[in-house]
Amino acid sequence: MGTSKFNDLNNISFELAKNKIRTGDILFCSGNYLVSQLIRKLSGSLFSHVGLLVHWNEHILLVESVEDDGVRVVPLTHYLYNYENSNKKYQGNMYIARHEVIASPDFDKEKIKAMCERVIGLLNRNYDREEIGKIVARIGLGIGRHQADDEYMCSEFVDECFKELGIELSRDSKGFIFPEHIASDINIKALFEISP
Numbered sequence: 650m651g652t653s654k655f656n657d658l659n660n661i662s663f664e665l666a667k668n669k670i671r672t673g674d675i676l677f678c679s680g681n682y683l684v685s686q687l688i689r690k691l692s693g694s695l696f697s698h699v700g701l702l703v704h705w706n707e708h709i710l711l712v713e714s715v716e717d718d719g720v721r722v723v724p725l726t727h728y729l730y731n732y733e734n735s736n737k738k739y740q741g742n743m744y745i746a747r748h749e750v751i752a753s754p755d756f757d758k759e760k761i762k763a764m765c766e767r768v769i770g771l772l773n774r775n776y777d778r779e780e781i782g783k784i785v786a787r788i789g790l791g792i793g794r795h796q797a798d799d800e801y802m803c804s805e806f807v808d809e810c811f812k813e814l815g816i817e818l819s820r821d822s823k824g825f826i827f828p829e830h831i832a833s834d835i836n837i838k839a840l841f842e843i844s845p
Contacts, residue, residue, distance in 0.1 A: 651693055652833035655744050660842040663729050666745065669840065670709050672761050673751040673814075674702040675807060676725070677832055680741035684716075694829030699803050701810050702745070703765065712768050714806040719775045729845045743843050749836045750816060760814050767813040775800040804828050 655677070661669075678698035679689065685697035700713030702725065709725040728739040750756060801809060804826045808818050819834040820826040831837060 651695065652829065654837075654839045655695060655746075655832065655842075658744065658839055658842045660844055663726065663843060663845055666841065666843045667709055670702055670704070670725075670745060671747065671751065672702065672704045673748065673764065674840070675746045675748070675831065675837070676700045676702055676711055676713075676728075677744040677746060677828060678728075678739065678741055679744070680739070682740060685741060688827075692827045692829050694827065694832070696828035696832055697741070699807050699828040699831055701768065701807050703768065712772075712806075712810075714774070714776050714801045714803045716776050719773055720771045720801060720806055722772065729843075738845055745840045745843055746832065746837050747840055748811065748814075748816060748834075749838060750814065752838065764810050764813040768810055771801070771806065771809065774806075776802065804831055807831060 676699065677696045678685070678700075679695050680686070680697045682697075688697040689695065698713070698715075700711045703710045703712060703722075710722050711725045711728065712720065712722050714720045728743060730736075730738060732739040751761075808820070808826050808831070811818055816836075818826065819830045821830065832839075
């Protein structure tokens with residue numbers, strides 16, 4: 650594993666990125682935190698986290714599933730200037746990507762509305778802590794299989810939202826989906842790296 654399509658991307662400021670980001674774009678994170686490093690090591694990936702971007706008025710919102718909160722909405726600026734209310738930026742790299750179906754000029758905008766309705770319906774769902782143990786068992790011992798439930802890891806959440814568009818994202822043979830599976834999907838196009 651380990652897609653290379655995010656190598657050598659242009660790094661642009663948030664101010665420039667705001668006008669380029671569309672609802673349905675994907676934020677990939679490569680964190681330097683201990684848990685992030687563990688996720689990257691276990692999955693053989695550059696990425697430790699993934700979330701969905703949504704335009705709302707003049708704001709770019711990130712909808713994500715995180716360990717402490719489950720599915721939540723935060724301004725993207727939260728990652729850039731005040732990550733977890735620390736008055737510091739997210740410690741790691743952040744990349745923006747887009748599924749080619751969303752990039753198509755023929756794409757039905759009503760489907761994005763339906764996806765946003767699904768996003769709202771998933772807000773405050775629990776983070777799938779048990780899934781982490783299953784993934785570790787699968788990677789370390791070669792056992793286990795994914796079973797759908799109403800709790801979501803970050804990549805499961807993004808996958809669930811894209812299903813509303815009729816899009817099946819890549820996953821492994823046992824049904825698990827990591828940020829790397831989404832990043833390496835042939836229909837996902839890396840756009841740029843983003844910084845404050």
